[in-house]
Amino acid sequence: MSDRRSQRVCLRPSSIQPAPSLPSISPATIGRLAQQLADIFRCETADLLTEASNRASDQAHxxxxxxxxxxxxxxxxxxxxxxxLATRLGSRRTDTGRH
Known part of the structure; x- marks a missing residue:
């Protein structure tokens, strides 16, 4: 049992280091990155965000x-x-009481 105690690690407040902060990224950098990704995937920049969205307006687009x-x-x-499909699935949704 004494061997086990000697293997314990004791953290003192002075030995705890703060996590490194993320570098600040400007909107222009984000815009350039988005454009580069759109070029790679051969799509519009807006498509990168809207295709993965679950918002009805983005899905309609x-x-x-x-x-x-x-x-x-x-x-x-x-x-x-x-x-x-929308009519059938919409009626099924109201039949089960889910909204």
Missing amino acids: NLVRLLSKVSANDRAMLVEMVEK
Whole structure:
């Protein structure tokens, strides 16, 4: 038991070092980084944030971008499919009492 006690580490307030602080990053640096990432991924800078967002407005923007790549007939078919899914899933949500 005495061997165990001798192996304990005692931290004193004077031996505790503060965590290193993060360097300050200017908005211009963040903007350049975002532009470089957009160039790498060949997308718009805004797409880096909106595609991962769970906000309905950002998701709608992403759908607009996707719909713009298909013909008018295919776009009409996709819109109809989304409407049917939204209606069905929306009614299921109210049937279970979740909001």
